[in-house]
Amino acid sequence: MQRLYRGIALAVADREVVRRIAGEGRLGRRLVRRFIAGETLAEALAAARAIARQGMTITLDQLGESVEDAASVRAARDTAIDSLEELHRAGLEPNISIKLTMFGLDLDEQAAVEQVAAVVAVADRVGGFVRIDMEGSDYTERTITITERLHDRFPGAIGTVIQSYLYRSPEDVERLLRRGIRIRLVKGAYAEPATVAYTNGDDIDAAYGTLMRRLLDAGTYPALATHDPALIAAARAHAKRHEIAPDRFEFQMLYGVRRDAQAALTRQGYRVRVYVPYGTEWYAYFSRRIAERPGNALFVARQLLDGLPWPGRRGMAGTYKGSTGAHQVYCTSSGNQDWALAPGMMDRRRGLSSSRSPSRRRHDRLLEGSGTIARRRFGRAEAADGGCPERGYQT
Structure with a gap:
C-alpha cells in the first residue's frame, strides 16, 4: 500500500499543473515554504538562526542533483564552502549535507572527489562536518567508497547515509563502523525495485529498527533520521535500557515536518538536528516529501482547497x-x-x-x-x- 501511495503521489507531483501551482503565487510559496527554507543562502541562515534559538542544531543542504557541466560543479563547490564559512561566522555549527551528483559524479568521478575534498578541507579547518547524502541505489557503492577515501584524509569531518530499505545496508553499516565513520540512518526516499530493496512498510521499519539498535550500541555518534513515533520511542527505550547517554547520538528531522516532535525531544534533553534545504532546484525534493507521508500530501491538499473561494x-x-x-x-x-x-x-x-x-x-x-x-x-x-x-x- 505504501509503495502504491508513493507511486501515485510522485505521478501527481510530476504533472505540469501541480508544478505550476507549487511554483507560482502566494499559494505556491506557502506550500513550498513548509518544507524549503528559501531560495538563497541568506534565507537558509535566517532559518538556521531561528532553529538554533529553539535549542536545536541544523545541517544545510543546497538542493539539486545531477549537473551537466564543470561550471555547475564549481558553483556547487563554492556554495558549499560559503555555507560552512557563513555558519562559522554566525557562531553556528558548520554542518552541511551534499550530494555527489551535484559535484559531477556522473561527469568525472575523480574530479568530483577533489571538488568534495576542497569542501571537506574547509569543514575540517572550521571544526565543521560534511554529510554525503545517499542517492539512488545505483550510487550506493560509489558513495560509500568515496566517503571512505575522504574519511582517511579528513577523519571526523565527513560521514554518509545508510538507507534501511536496501538489502545491502547491514553489510554497509558494518563496513562503515569498522572505520569509525559517522552514519545517518534513514528509511529511504527513492523508488527502488523489489530486487534491491524492501517495498513493504513493515519490513522497512523492522530493518530500520535492527540497524538503529546496532548503531546505538556501536556507532560513532549516529544520527537517527526519522519522524516515526514508534521508532523514536524504540530508540529512546533502547538507549535507556543500555544506559546510552543522550549526547552519544542525535535525532534528525526534516525542516517543516513534525515540528511538535522536534520541540518535545529537545525539551526532554535529546539532541535534535534539523535538515534545512534551500535553493532554486527544490521541486524534486518537494515531490519526495509529499510522496513519503500521507500527512504531507494532506497538508498540500488542504492548502490547495483553502486557497479556493x-x-x-x-x-x-x-x-x-x-x-x-x-x-x-x-x-x-x-x-x-x-x-x-x-x-x-x-x-x-x-x-x-x-x-x-x-x-x-x-x-x-x-x-x-x-x-x-x-x-x-x-x-x-x-x-x-x-x-x-x-x-x-x-x-
Whole structure:
C-alpha cells in the first residue's frame, strides 16, 4: 500500500499543473515554504538562526542533483564552502549535507572527489562536518567508497547515509563502523525495485529498527533520521535500557515536518538536528516529501482547497503561529474558527475543545497532547476573549 501511495503521489507531483501551482503565487510559496527554507543562502541562515534559538542544531543542504557541466560543479563547490564559512561566522555549527551528483559524479568521478575534498578541507579547518547524502541505489557503492577515501584524509569531518530499505545496508553499516565513520540512518526516499530493496512498510521499519539498535550500541555518534513515533520511542527505550547517554547520538528531522516532535525531544534533553534545504532546484525534493507521508500530501491538499473561494463560505483565511509552527485558521464573520490544519496531525491524536466566553462568543481551542496551543492575536481589532479579528488581515 505504501509503495502504491508513493507511486501515485510522485505521478501527481510530476504533472505540469501541480508544478505550476507549487511554483507560482502566494499559494505556491506557502506550500513550498513548509518544507524549503528559501531560495538563497541568506534565507537558509535566517532559518538556521531561528532553529538554533529553539535549542536545536541544523545541517544545510543546497538542493539539486545531477549537473551537466564543470561550471555547475564549481558553483556547487563554492556554495558549499560559503555555507560552512557563513555558519562559522554566525557562531553556528558548520554542518552541511551534499550530494555527489551535484559535484559531477556522473561527469568525472575523480574530479568530483577533489571538488568534495576542497569542501571537506574547509569543514575540517572550521571544526565543521560534511554529510554525503545517499542517492539512488545505483550510487550506493560509489558513495560509500568515496566517503571512505575522504574519511582517511579528513577523519571526523565527513560521514554518509545508510538507507534501511536496501538489502545491502547491514553489510554497509558494518563496513562503515569498522572505520569509525559517522552514519545517518534513514528509511529511504527513492523508488527502488523489489530486487534491491524492501517495498513493504513493515519490513522497512523492522530493518530500520535492527540497524538503529546496532548503531546505538556501536556507532560513532549516529544520527537517527526519522519522524516515526514508534521508532523514536524504540530508540529512546533502547538507549535507556543500555544506559546510552543522550549526547552519544542525535535525532534528525526534516525542516517543516513534525515540528511538535522536534520541540518535545529537545525539551526532554535529546539532541535534535534539523535538515534545512534551500535553493532554486527544490521541486524534486518537494515531490519526495509529499510522496513519503500521507500527512504531507494532506497538508498540500488542504492548502490547495483553502486557497479556493468556496461558495457561501464567507470570512477570512490566515495564518496562526502557535507553539509548534504555522497553522492555517479560518475566521468566519460570526467569530468561529475552523482549525483547518495542524502540523503532524496524522501523527498525534488531537481534539477541538469549544467553550463560550462571557460575551457568548465561541472560543475554539486546538488540543495537542497534554497541552493547549496558545493563540496568537491577529491585531488590535481582535476581541479580548481571544476570538477572531473583526477586520481582515494579511497572510
